[in-house]
Amino acid sequence: MAEIPAFEDFVSGKERIGVVGLGYVGLPLAVLLAKKFSVVGFDISEKRVEELKEGFDRTGEVEKGELLKTTAQFTTEERELRKCRLIIVTVPTPIDRHKIPDLRPLKAATRTVGRNLSEGSVVVYESTVYPGVTEEICVPILEAESGLKWKEGFHVGYSPERVNPGDKKHTIDRIVKVVSGDTPEVAELLKNVYGSVITAGIHVAPNIKTAEAAKVIENTQRDLNIALMNELALIFHRMGIDTRDVLEAAGTKWNFLKFEPGLVGGHCIGVDPYYLTFKAQEIGYHPEVILAGRRINDSMGKFVAESSVKLMIKEGKQILGAKVLIMGITFKENVPDVRNSRVIDIYEELLSYGVKPSVYDPVADREEVKKEYGIDLIERPEEGAPYDAVIVAVKHDQFKELSPEFFSSICRTKPIVLDVKGIYDREKFKDLILWRL
Numbered sequence: 001m002a003e004i005p006a007f008e009d010f011v012s013g014k015e016r017i018g019v020v021g022l023g024y025v026g027l028p029l030a031v032l033l034a035k036k037f038s039v040v041g042f043d044i045s046e047k048r049v050e051e052l053k054e055g056f057d058r059t060g061e062v063e064k065g066e067l068l069k070t071t072a073q074f075t076t077e078e079r080e081l082r083k084c085r086l087i088i089v090t091v092p093t094p095i096d097r098h099k100i101p102d103l104r105p106l107k108a109a110t111r112t113v114g115r116n117l118s119e120g121s122v123v124v125y126e127s128t129v130y131p132g133v134t135e136e137i138c139v140p141i142l143e144a145e146s147g148l149k150w151k152e153g154f155h156v157g158y159s160p161e162r163v164n165p166g167d168k169k170h171t172i173d174r175i176v177k178v179v180s181g182d183t184p185e186v187a188e189l190l191k192n193v194y195g196s197v198i199t200a201g202i203h204v205a206p207n208i209k210t211a212e213a214a215k216v217i218e219n220t221q222r223d224l225n226i227a228l229m230n231e232l233a234l235i236f237h238r239m240g241i242d243t244r245d246v247l248e249a250a251g252t253k254w255n256f257l258k259f260e261p262g263l264v265g266g267h268c269i270g271v272d273p274y275y276l277t278f279k280a281q282e283i284g285y286h287p288e289v290i291l292a293g294r295r296i297n298d299s300m301g302k303f304v305a306e307s308s309v310k311l312m313i314k315e316g317k318q319i320l321g322a323k324v325l326i327m328g329i330t331f332k333e334n335v336p337d338v339r340n341s342r343v344i345d346i347y348e349e350l351l352s353y354g355v356k357p358s359v360y361d362p363v364a365d366r367e368e369v370k371k372e373y374g375i376d377l378i379e380r381p382e383e384g385a386p387y388d389a390v391i392v393a394v395k396h397d398q399f400k401e402l403s404p405e406f407f408s409s410i411c412r413t414k415p416i417v418l419d420v421k422g423i424y425d426r427e428k429f430k431d432l433i434l435w436r437l
Contacts, residue, residue, distance in 0.1 A: 002120035002153055004185060005085040007192040013038045017193070018084030020109050022048060022074065024337070025126060025161040026090035028061050028172050034072035036196045040084055041074045042112075049074045058365060060336060061165065081116040086124065086193065089113065090161060092267060093127045094340070099274045099294075101130065103137065110138045114145025117154055122186055124157040128272050130216060130279035131209040134158045135182070150182070157181040157190050158208045160215030165266075166335040176200045180211035219272035220290055225259040226269070227293030230300050233261040233437050237307075244422045244436055261437050262421060263304075263393065264297040265342035266331035300437075301345025304420055307435060308389050309353050311416050315433070317388045320354040325387045325410065328394025329361045329369060329377070333421075336365045343393045344373050358384040362398050386412035395421040404429050 009015040015038075019030040022043040030041040043049055051057070052074045055064040073080070081087060091109045096102045106127055113123055123142060125134050139150050148154050159179045164170050177194045179202055181187035187204050195202045205211040233243040243261055250256050264270045273290050280287045312322055331341040343359075350357045360381050361369070369375050378384055387410055392399055400423055407415040416433045417424070426434060 004120060004122055004155055004189060007189055010037050010086065010193060011196075015085040016040055016083050018042060018081045018087040019072075020081070020087060020089045020113060021091035021127075022052065023090070023092065024059050024061055024165050025163045026088075027052070027057060027059065028163065029088065029090060029126070029161075030072045030074075031062055031066060031070045032172055032197045033193075034070050037193070039072040040080050041072050042076070042078060042081060043074070044076060046076050049076050058336065059165070060334075061163075078112050078116055081113060082118055085118060085121045086189075087113050087117075087121060088124045088126060088159075090126045092339075093129055093271075093275070094267060095271050095274050101275050101278050103129075103133070106133070106138070107141060110141040111145050114142040117142060117146040117148060119148060119153050122155045122157060122181075122189065124159055124190060126159055126161040128160065128215050128219075128268070128275060129212055130275040131212045132279070134208050134212060155182050155186045156208070157186050158211045159190060159194065160211060160218075162218075165337060166332060173198050174200050176203055178203045178205055178211050178214055180205040180208045182208060213276075216272050216276040219269045220276055222259075223264060223269050223273050223297060224289065224293040225257060226262065226264055227296040229259050229261040230264075230296050234296075234303065242426075242436060260422065261300070263300055263342040263345075265340045266337070267339050270297065270331075270340055270342065298342070298345075301342045302349045304391065304393070304418060304437065305346045305349035305353075308350070308391055308416070308418050309355070311418070311433060311435060312388055315414065315416065317413075322355045322388040323384060323386070324350055324355050324357045325381060325384060325390045326350075326357055326359045327361070327381065327390060327392045327399055328363075328396055329359050329373075329375070330364050330394055330396075333395040334363060334397055336363055336368070338364050338368050338372055346391060346393060347373075347375070358387075361394070361396075363396055381406075381410055385410040388412060389416035389418065391418040391420065392423060393420045395423055399423060404432050407432060 005015045017037050018040045019026045020042050022041050030039050033039050055068040089109050091105045093106055094102045162175045177198045179190040191202050191204055236243045251258050277287045277290050329343045330338050347357050358378050359375055360378050366377050369377055407417050418435045420437050422436050
C-alpha cells in the first residue's frame with residue numbers, strides 16, 4: 001500500500017500540487033497556494049494559459065501584477081500532472097437544458113488526472129456535486145485510467161469551493177474552508193495544506209459525502225430565500241406596494257434575513273439545487289420546496305419583460321417594433337461571466353412580443369455573449385436610441401450613478417425605466433416612470 005505524501009514534503013517543495021481547471025475557482029486557488037507551495041496550474045484552453053502567462057485574467061479575479069509575480073506554472077501539458085502528488089480538480093459542473101447535472105467536464109478532467117496519476121497521490125475535488133459523486137463516479141474512473149486501486153494506490157478528498165466572483169472582500173483566504181478525506185490521514189493532510197494559506201480557518205467534515213452535501217445546501221438555501229423574496233414581489237406588485245419599501249421596513253427587526261428579489265443565474269445558486277434534487281429523485285424522494293423555489297426564480301425574467309410591455313401599453317406605445325434597451329447581461333454585477341445569465345429570459349420574452357431589444361454591457365465579454373446567446377452587444381447605450389423603455393437588469397457600478405437626465409436623453413417621450421435591482425432613488429426619478437422589482 002502506497003503512503004500518502006507528508007505535508008512537510010509539500011512545504012519543502014519536494015512534492016508539487018496540481019490544480020486542474022483555471023477558471024473562477026482554480027486560478028485564485030493556484031495563485032494562493034503558490035505563495036507557500038510548488039504549484040502547477042493545468043487547463044485545456046491554450047488561449048487561457050497564454051493569457052495567464054502574459055498577466056491577463058479575463059475573469060477579473062486575479063490582478064495582473066499578482067499573476068506576473070506568481071511562481072505557479074501554467075500549462076496545457078497534462079504530463080506535468082505526473083509530477084504532482086496532490087491534484088485539486090476545480091472544473092465546472094453545469095446542468096443541461098433538461099436541468100440534469102452535466103458531469104462531462106468533471107469526468108473528462110478525472111480521466112486526464114487518472115492517466116497521469118502517480119502512485120500514492122491524493123486527488124481532491126472542489127467542483128460542486130451531489131453526495132456520492134466523488135466516491136461513486138470519480139473513483140472508478142481514476143482506477144480505470146491509472147490502473148491503481150483506491151485507498152491502496154491513491155486517495156481522494158473533497159473540499160467544496162466557496163468562491164464569490166467579483167467579491168474582493170470575501171476572497172478565498174478569508175472564507176472558512178471545509179475539507180474531507182477518504183481516511184483521517186488524508187483529511188489531516190488537506191487541513192494542513194489549505195490551512196497554510198487560508199486565514200479564516202478549516203472545518204474538517206467527518207466524511208466526503210457530508211462535505212459534498214454541505215456545498216449543495218449552501219446555495220440551495222440562498223436560492224430558496226431569494227425565491228421567497230421574488231414571490232413576495234409578485235404578490236406586492238399586484239397590491240400596488242413597493243417591495244423594496246416593505247423589505248426596508250421589515251429589515252429593521254434584528255433577526256430579519258436581508259435577501260432581495262432578483263434574477264437568479266450564474267453557475268452556483270441557479271444550478272446547484274438541481275444537483276441535490278436530481279440525487280433526491282434518484283433515491284425515490286420528490287423534493288417539493290426546492291423545486292418550487294427554482295420555478296419561481298426561473299420565472300422572474302418573464303415577469304420583468306411582461307411588466308415592461310404592460311408599462312409601454314399604458315403609455316400608448318406600439319409594442320410591435322418597440323425598441324427596448326437592456327442594460328447588463330452578466331449573471332452578476334461587476335463580473336464578465338455570462339454563463340447561465342437569466343437576463344436572456346427577458347431578452348427572449350421581449351422578442352416573443354415583437355419587441356426589438358438591444359443589449360449593452362460594458363463588463364461582459366463580447367465574444368462570450370455572441371458565443372453563448374448569439375447576441376451582438378451594442379458599443380454604447382445611445383447606439384439604438386431613442387428607446388421606448390430601458391431595463392436595468394444588472395447592478396454594475398457603471399450603472400449606479402446614471403441620472404434621470406441620462407434616461408431622458410435616450411428615450412422617446414416620458415422614459416420608462418425598469419430597475420430590476422432597486423438601484424435608483426424613487427424621489428430623484430419621480431418625473432420618470434420608474435418600476436422596481
